Amino acid sequence: MLMPKPNADVLAKRDALVEGLRRIISDPEGVIDDKDDLRAFECDGLSAYRQLPMIAVLPSTVREISDILKYCQAEGVNVVPRGAGTSLSGGALPLADGVLLGLGKFNKILEIDYDNRCIVAQPGVTNLAITDAVKADGFYYAPDPSSQIACSIGGNVAENSGGVHCLKYGLTTHNLLGIEMVTMDGEIVRLGGKHLDAEGYDLLGVMTGSEGLLGVITEVTVRILRSPEHISAQLIGFPSSEQAGDCVGKIIGAGIIPAGMEMMDRYAIHAAEEFCHAGYPLDVEALLIIELDGPEVEIAHYQTQIDAIAKDCGATVSRISETEEERMTFWAGRKAAFPAVGRISPDYMCMDGTIPRNQLPKVLKRMNELSKQYGLRVANVFHAGDGNLHPLILFDANNPGELEKCEAFGADILKLCVEVGGVLTGEHGVGIEKRDLMGEMFSEEDLKQQQRLKCAFDPDGRLNPGKVFPVLHRCAELGKMHVHNGELPFPDIPRF
Amino acid sequence: MQISKITEEQQIADMLDWALAGKHGLTIQGAGSKAGIGRPVTTEQGLDLSGLTGVEMYEPAELVMKAKAGTRVSEIQSLLRQSEQRLAFDPPDYGPLLGGAAEAGTLGGVFSCNLSGAARIKAGSARDHLLGVQGFTGRAQAFQTGSRVMKNVTGYDLCKLVAGSYGTLAIATSLTFKVLPRPEKTRTVLLYDVPLEKAQPLMNRGLSSVHDIAAAAWLPADIAATCDIEYIRGPGKSVLALKIEGPGPSAEFRCTAIREMFEGEGAQEELHGHNSESFWRFVSNASAFEGSERPLWKLSLPPANAVTVIAAIRDKAVEADYFLDWGGGLVWVQMPDGLADGGEGLVRGALDGAGHATLIRGSEALRGKIAPFQPQPTAIQKINARIKDGFDPENILNPGRMYAGEEMKASV
Ligand SMILES: Cc1cc2nc3c(=O)[nH]c(=O)nc-3n(C[C@H](O)[C@H](O)[C@@H](O)COP(=O)(O)OP(=O)(O)OC[C@H]3O[C@@H](n4cnc5c(N)ncnc54)[C@H](O)[C@@H]3O)c2cc1C
Ligand SMILES: Cc1cc2nc3c(=O)[nH]c(=O)nc-3n(C[C@H](O)[C@H](O)[C@H](O)COP(=O)(O)OP(=O)(O)OC[C@H]3O[C@@H](n4cnc5c(N)ncnc54)[C@H](O)[C@@H]3O)c2cc1C
Secondary structure (H helix, E strand, O other), X not given: OOXXXXXXXXXXXXXXXXHHHHHHOOOHHHEEOOHHHHHHHOOOOOOOOXXXXXXXXXXXXXXXXXXXXXXXXXHOOEEEEEOOOOOOOXXXXXXXXXXXXXXXXXXOEEEEEOXXXXXXXXOOOEHHHHHHHHHOOOXXXXXXXXXXXXXXXXXXXXXXXXXXXXXXXXXXXXXXXXXXXXXXOOOEEEEEOOOOOOOOOOHHHHHOOOOOOOOXXXXXXXXXXXXXXXXXXXXXXXXXXXXXXXXXXXXXXXXXXXOEEEEEEHHHHHHHXXXXXXXXXXXXXXXEEEEEEEOHHHHHHHHHHHHXXXXXXXXXXXXXXXXXXXXXXXXXXXXXXXXXXXXXXXXXXXXXXXXXXXXXXXXHHHHHHHHHHHOOOEEEEEEHHHOEEEEEEEEOOOOOOHHHHHHHHHHHHHHHHHHOOOEOOOOOOOOXXXXXXXXXXXXXXXXXXXXXXXXXXXXXXXXXXXXXXXXXXXXXXXXXXXXOOOOOOOOOOOEO | OEEEEOOOHHHHHHHHHHHHHHOOOEEEXXXXXXXXXXXXXOOOEEEEOOOOOOEEXXXXXXXXXXXXOOOEHHHHHHHHHHOOEEOOOOOOOOXXXXXXXXXXXXXXXXXXXXXXXXXXXXXXXXHHHEEEEEEEEOOOOEEEEEOOOOOOOOOOOHHHHHOOOOOOOEEEEEEEEEOEEOOOEEEEEEEEOOOHHHHHHHHHHHHOOOOOOOEEEEEOHHHHOOOOOHXXXXXXXXXXXXXXXEOHHHHHHHHHHHHHHOOOOOOEEEEOHHHHHHHHHHHHOOHHHOOOOOXXXXXEOOHHHHHHHHHHHHHXXXXXXXXXXXXXXXXXXXXXXXXXXXOHHHHHHHHOOOOEEEEEEOOHHHHHHOOOOOOOOHHHHHHHHHHHHHHOOXXXXXXXXXXXHHHHOOOO
């Protein structure tokens, strides 16, 4: 994975930059330049790629962030924002000549506002802490990435993270009301608030999922929902993935949108079962976990329908959770699928494509062929309701060449996703991982148009360069325009 | 203005080349049903996209549809209905409100203006349902963004920018969007005679309950009186309305539970299927204000501020008519005639920085004089101007519709 070449001039003035940053940050521990201490930041959740940052800073006020950005802008230094560092696409991977801006100290909930049904938090607050803050009063924050005990709400906004419940309750973007952010020139701006919809261009919408390339998020307002009255989960096992996929399509086709609908393949089922004894059936090829929430009458009504559909699709096992404990056990296996697979293989890489659901049989079949071709095993967990695949490729980085083989296999899977009408990433972001595959999905001109947006926020390209875009164009070059001819076309089309 | 009726994409590309070469502005319209929103656009040439029609893809089990921008929303809705599906954000029809025909609005129009109806609080906005866009930028470049799948974070989400940009950034030719199942049953619980002061807190109580309320509105008695549903008009009282959706047994259950919850808060009634649907159309379309030309404002604000904001406006303009939607997060205000600024100062002053106000209806003179869209702080306007510059450097697409030219100079 090639990163932009470090700037020798910047590296040469490292000591002066450390001094300059120390003048901005009040906490003497807030500027880190010691190699051993910098280790803590050398990678994010995509740990196959590591890079020490030139300097790390841990500001504690928005003013400090603004001053840091202004200073770095003036000094021509790149900045990489970092939340909790759980990104699976290398979005928070440091740059050798860059300042890593850690938001860990921004860990306070600022306001719980039940009158407007929202919560205001600093960006470093964990996803789960948002729900925990309102749980006792019967509320929760809907998007629930599996990393929710660790990942930060600011990182969630930057990645537009999802979770197992986004089929019914949406992604981060659907639950976000407002942010405060700092642009690279140090300007502090507020987008949205406690009201709905943007006025003017939807900057809040484009900040969501911007992967730290447009601005540093310093405050987040999200809506909270009342926790459902009842929740029930159901395990349904099938002799083949095709049948499971068919069942998912028929449930949705019948007008049912479950709170969550997850699928695991045989390999993932076995790994999860061994890891946490969730009671999964081991004699099936595919397992669905379907969660319903709402009043008991509604759950019962849908469960009757789902049972009939499942039977029709050839289900061999079906179990409904009897207690809350049992429901949690059903989920424990799914939520621990990554670490479970991690236990049976020295290394694994988690992919994240989305496909039109009806393409699932084709994609699984092709993936099995690729697995044989590369000689690497793959386990599949799948947000089945919305077509988001998480193939986990197992490999051993200690075997020379195996990481590269895994990367090539992963790239083939993602290309396959695009080929069948899907996308490279459903929720983990492009980062560095899928950067070089962007051309599979977008034309050169489409990528340029996206970069023009980057230019509107960060004309010097100082924020998180080397991520998302395979080719970095200068803004001046992107601004140029070619004019063709001047004739009024189509004199023959009707005018009024 | 000369208006060319577009029937295929290539004609747009050629028109854009022509416009760029001679720096001609282009007025972009679907059916023109919302031409009365925003600053008046005066160009010599217009593009009418209402001939660019047709559903290109519809896969009910995948919850997705793709159609050309000029396709009528009403046509899409009746097609969806055949598969028991719908556009969950309740696209409003402002045609009659703005003095035009009903059911004329196009898909391109509804997404470009990011217009959502009463269901917005639960189902999300138009932009939330927009998955992909194909079209042309003001650089005369074909472009596409997004996809056809529900979950996609590949690159910047330019769909968000196209939605709500009122045709000032790009001309959309095809839109791909999420569709959802129609609920089996719809019910609406009505509470009569709840005073304004208690309206938002009561709606909040409902929306904070486990009953999954899909829409919440409050109409003062004089607004309720303009509705042709007997349950709304008949009693001559204010009406607080809470919508429930779901399969039969669950709608029934929730309806009863909500009625019990609000026992003692005033007389109750309920609206069933057909009545319920036409009531929420009345709310979403702001039909109460049809047939007038008075300035009409749409305020999006923190719901808990609704009462004080209305009080502040009515303190200075007691004849202002209003009602609440989105649980108080949306306030419609119809100003009396005779205010030089159409009430702009009053409405924006009352918001006091929290939320925004858009002039949905106003005379051309008024729209040319005041800011129909909420003015933005300088730092944001600077970013907006650069975005506009990135999409439409010569300012040929709906020039000046959202903001005056000077505000949109990238060099600001
Ligand atoms: C006794 C009675 C009371 C009615 N009350 C209302 C009312 O309060 N608000 C309103 O908008 N319309 C009311 N209606 C009108 C009736 O619900 C509509 O005309 C009906 O046709 C709506 O059809 P739907 O498909 O939406 O069914 P739904 O509204 O889902 O109703 C399903 C069935 O229940 C019956 N029903 C509806 N409401 C009641 C009720 N309150 N008590 C007993 N049975 C009922 C309907 O006739 C229908 O057969 C009432 C009708 C009856 C017979
Ligand atoms: C075991 C595991 C399970 C996971 N499960 C899911 C899942 O179910 N769904 C899902 O969507 N993701 C999942 N993820 C991915 C990851 O947790 C999310 O992407 C998360 O949102 C990242 O948050 P973070 O705070 O760790 O951000 P980081 O990793 O620190 O940063 C991610 C990106 O956001 C930027 N960024 C972070 N904070 C800010 C800020 N305040 N301002 C501007 N930019 C910022 C960074 O520059 C970087 O580009 C999982 C990860 C792991 C390790």
